[in-house]
Amino acid sequence: MSEHPVTLVVNNRRYDLEVGGRPGDLQPTHTLSYTLRETLGLTGTKIGCDKGECGACTVLLEGEPVLSCLILTVECHGKKITTIEGLEDPQTGKLDPIQQSFIDSGAFQCGFCTPGMIMSVKALFAGNPSPTGQEIREALSGHYCRCMSHYHVLEAVAGSVPKAGGTDE
């Protein structure tokens, strides 16, 4: 046990990470996206730019959407993190309604932007179960999608709002 273990709760599972210089150790320079992908093997979180400019790496930190490429893992000590892998029901494998709606609407082309977008929508719905179209677009405005799947994404999100009504369209 090193002197400064960092504890993360990722998708309801607890990880105690040793801080140090040996291979596999958590280093103070590691970003959350790096730790998730390289140390914990949760590669569903994508890195498009690694500089906070594209939204691909979005995860939930204590329920809030954050760019995991901009956060140091050591800052997340004791925090709860949800990634795309944590959305489906761990027992049944049943997908989150947002995930299902993305499938139904064909809301992706290459799909590299998809996990990040879904996480932002998840956070939006948690705080606002019947967002307006404007609110949906704002929640997604930091997500780069070069294939231009935007229109199908909006359809998918509209199709999965927890409480219908209240849209401006």
Next chain:
Amino acid sequence: MNKENRFIGKKVPRKDAADLVRGKAQFIDDLKIPGMLHAKILRSPHAHARIKKIDTTRAKELPGVEAVLTYEDTPVWRAGLPSHIGVLSNTVRYVGDAAALVAAVSDVVAREALELIEVEYEILPAVYDVLEALEEDAPQLYEQFPGNRFPLACPWMGPESLQGIFMGDVAKGFAESDIIAEGSCSYENLPNPLPLEPPGVIACWEGPEDLTVWASAQSPYFLKITLHYAMGRINVRSIASHCGGSFGTKVLLWQLAFYAAALAQATRQPVKMYYTKTEHFAAYTLRLGSRFRGKVGIKKDGRVMAVEGDWLINTGYCSDAAQGMVAVGCGELQLMVRCLNWEIKPQLVCTNRNASKMVRGYGGQELEAAFIPVLNMALEKGNIDPLDFFRENFVKPGDGYYWRDGNWWVSRGIDYGKAMDRGAEVFGWKEKWKGWLRPTAVDGSLRIGVGIGVHGNADVGEDVSEAYVRLEPDSTVVIHSCLSEHGTGQRSSLCKMVAEVLKLPIERISVAPPDSLVNPYEFGPVGSRGTYAIGSAVIRAAEDARRRLLERSATVLNVSADDLDTEDGMIFIKGKGGGKSGKKIRWKDGLGFDRTCLGHGYFEPDFSISNFLMVFVEVGVDTKTGKIDLRRVVAATDVGKIIDSQSLKNQLHGCLGSAGLDSAIFEESVFDPKLGRFLNPNMLDYKWRTFMELPQFDTVILETPMDTHSFQSVGVGEIVNAPTPPAVLMAVSNAIGVRLADYPLTPDKILRALGKA
């Protein structure tokens, strides 16, 4: 097929849909090969320089560094067209060119090592502008290409590949013209297609002559062939990961493969080369720089009598596809403008900036974006409605054109006039078009204008495809087509086609991994060939497999194979007394439980069928701020038969991405000739369209059966972007009443045009 289809055109989720939304799809950065090292590149800060001395001692001493390579110790592999680029060279030719390579146990260590390499450069004069590069005393990039001119031949397209458009008698054509317009236009803002996922390759040597690469490849088999020839005829196994967007840019991954393979050879370990976003911006693929200078002669009624001009193409420091893009661009221009007298002279020029390479739109977008504004001057003079003009002048069945192979092809496609008309109706063109340089509406400082663009390509049947279809005794099917998923859903569309041929539930059909070891030759889903060319090979393979299955079953059932049919994994006698309710056996009974059955299908290139797209755009220009608001887009096309509506619409929406429409509004790689480099290689300073600025987007998709394969369908992937930049130019010019020919139309340019800045 006159019978109702079960799968074609029906909404069926993509095979990889669940993987994508669960974060399970494996992209190149998600793969881990045991013992894998990480590669980094030391890049030149100079636009043109000779490496006088390079000292790697300190870098090599850094713990965790496994290899540092310079031009002195890299293998002699060569690529480019004609081949002119090695792994490393003692001359760097753009800011960002590779000077040294490092492989280390981690990204961080590799990056640290770069800082320990000392290079002494002898700075050479550099040249960036296409005309300056052609001047006699211009700095020369390559000894073997005097005058900075690349030869135009593109041998893989055929010995006579198209190197311009020359036919008829232009002097006579101009003499017979009522209206002649002359001018020039540049489309040189070098937009970056910039898929979200950067390019990546992992290389691993299995033996001295046997290389395996995993790549974020759009065309894994084509990568195998490219590397085989570039690396001294070695054996290459090429495996594609899920591809996080390509738009053409991840077809030619030889350069990343060179770096990874050289380091893998030096370290005897697998090496991963994955670009950062900055490298993706500044050292990967840009669009061609394109400048057209020439004239167009037309009759009062809009018939085109002659087109003449110089097409100057700036491809940056290297070319590996530009010759092909020149050939296809010249073909495409003829599809758009029917004319008997042509003289279009391309010159392909290298300069000291990052390279222009293969991008969706493939030459045609670049040529037309520069040519159409000149053509428009003629239409403006003649007061001709561009819709009528394009409708009349687009290639019709029976018309001919020189295509990329240099041969004359006669179109046996369909007339797209219907799709144009339908698009115009949906858009409301007749009501909105008020004449050249006239706004559709004015509301205070807001001026609204409309424009159109058209683009066609005879590439739906280009290049060779092969496929196997394997029937298993348990009534499942495996398609062997070396096709990676890069966003079009084509792997799933192939399943639909095979499901239709074999009348089998789609769940029973899968596609083998995109691995060149287990699949036959496949050029890849480039151009718009996925549906027709790749589809044809797969359909034929499925038909071949079906025939074999029925032949074998015929001996079991003691009937003629012609009397048999199969559906839902059962084989039965057709017609009276038979049918599904009659005697039937399972595939297993026909094949034997320990047998499979393999069908083989080919597709041979054919350039006689074209596809087409017309876009209508409406813009609002704020004359106070100069800002352009894209209000509406209508994309109209005819695909013969829709295979998958969601994927198709997604692709059409794609014109707003991948260096398409917005290259006319705000997308540009800003180059500073004083510094010799780009100023905005990041996603904040390089502008892109967000969810907050989506125009109303309508698609008009007609289904006039085409003479292609059994589903009478063609693809559209290549053509969605190309018509959009000039359409925007037209719309904005009309909105503000000033003719503009300067991409992109940033607010400063609008204000200047209005005399406000």
